[in-house]
Amino acid sequence: MDRIEFERRLSDYVRGELPDAVARQIDDYLADHPEAVGDIEAVRTMLELSADIGATEPPSRLLAAARSSTLKAIRSKYERPRQSGLWLALLRPAWMTAFAIALAAVFLGVLWRGASTPAWAHVVEEVRKLSSVHTVGWFRGENGDRVPVKHWFQAPHFFRAEIDTGPSRQVVLSDDTSVYMNIEGVWYLKNLPWPGAWSVDKVGKNLVLPGPEQLEALSYQIDREDRGKTVLFSIWQRSSLGRKTPSDIRFEIEVDAQTRLPNHSRVYLDTGQQEWDLVNELNYRDYDVPLADALFKVADDGVQTAPKSVVKADPLGRALAPFGPLRNRVFFMPLEGMEIVVHPPSNDPTKGRQGMSSRVSGGVVSYEFYRTPLTEIAQTLGDRPVETPDSAFSDQRFSVRIVHRINMDPVQRVKRLGQRFDFVAELKKRQGTRTRWIFTQDGTDFPVSAVRDESTETNGYNLRGTGTPLFNVIRTMLSNAAGRKLVSGYNELLDDVEMKWEGPEASNPFHRRVDVSVDFSDGWEVALKYLRDNFGVTMERISEPTTYEVLVLSPRKEGD
């Protein structure tokens, strides 16, 4: 028996399912190759663990709940309200026919309305058919005031928004390739960073809840209230951490029962005090009314390329926020630059492991921390190492949602955190070593991805992706390799990762989108070889002494 045959028979041998003659051959192989005994043990362990998994039984009551909720979901998703049962029941006894007919006349209006009551899917379907729509409303401004906003959508892909009035007024226009933004009277241009423009159809798509094709980490609860001529849908979306924390957003939309089109929408945010803050209202008007072309054109010739400050503030994202509450989540400008909502549980270890997620949208960064040490929260917000000479911080964990403006100073963020959690943050300098991780591309050509939508998966030891910018590939591989201890000396907070390219920016190879598939579980050298062989990228490291900043946290005392 050779090695390959031995490996093929391993699991059957461990399970005792081999014929005696073959089992003896394995025994002989093991006698000749004692180093293979380890393989037997490894497979045995794996199969025993798998058998334990196979013995895991779901809680006894779960089946009934799962059956009932699934049947309900199928009914609400695929079946319209059925009234025929009532009719048949009334008509079945012959002596009641006359009574039934009379009753039918009385109830006719009610039954007809019931049969036409739209499900959420119908609303989405109708919105997607529109050729144009105009909305007028407001959203909560940074100072808690109501900022007026108007939107116009015109099929196939024209969008206009007017935000605020007077000197603060902003106008955003977009078509299938570009975004024009008027800020303080100046028009700026930016190419759309993603394929597909904003359109009425996309508004509809953003209202679609996860269907059978996809299972999202986020989950929703949808309530429907029939109010005669209108139907009110309330959709509760769970936080980014799924069931770990309560719903943090509620979207209400009032729909005309006959046209199945929205009349009015509202967005509420959780305040953490079992209350909801109304942060946006829109009235929907002028369905399918032709809109003037001039609405979607820039009259001014002096259009400038949008500077980073404008791109970062993302006026388009801000303008579109009310239309993406169920897909992209809405992040309204936090009051006074930053808001902190604390949710229980915090220190209770039975409530599961810690977790964190973050998102950026409309010039706002939003974090969800679950049972996370306070020091880690501070380090994330402060973007620099944190020191805690006082042991009081060591066992403090919190579940907290933090939203801040993208351009808020990191030290200020930590100071605001300190106001909420009673600590003082002080900026200090330290001496240390900083490493420059320098990646260079040798000028050789390499295939560019045909895909524009980035999609990347990793388990920490591998990276598979399509349409991923090369610099993202490199950064992710380095970060993962450091996290899995395949490469030493990488300090994400101190070190610099440099993509060295001296040619014109337009042909920068590190910005090209590539398809990637690499497993570097055998070591960082494998990753480097992959980058060299496929993209002509090499790496060098330069370490040098440096002075860096840390945030020192200490409990707040009286007078601080």
Added chain:
Amino acid sequence: MKAFAKRPADISAKAIEDYGRLVLKVAYRIIPNADQAQEIFQETFLRFHASCTRGEVIAYPKAWLCRVATNVAFNARRQQRSMVGIEADTAVETNADKDAERQLLMDRVRDLAADLPERQRIVFALRNFEGWTFAEIAARLGCSEGAARSSEYKALKKMRAWMGTD
């Protein structure tokens, strides 16, 4: 299958009745969390129902449901692992027969299986979590017994290698 030549809603209701327990077990073994297992259960049967409403004939509902539930559960596991980690039910964590370390190792096996190519992870899960024979797997997945064995062999080889790198 005559038993399934009915209205889609009736077909789905019967499938939920007949195979619900099995689907829930498959889901819960991969993600031992009641809420999430229930979501996977629902997702699996919604897909089943969607296929029925499209007029597709599912000749072997048991195999179809197991395969879809396995895929949905492993996909959800990968997605959530990358974001927040899987939160196991407290009841599972404190089971007297299985200490915390054992639970961690079992989670590791689930995670390793989730990273396998689709065919290998389904064969591995059906063989080792659900206890199907290779003959059953081959018949239900439409492959030869040798191919099913080969998938399991490759899966085990990869998982041993990955386990060794931890």
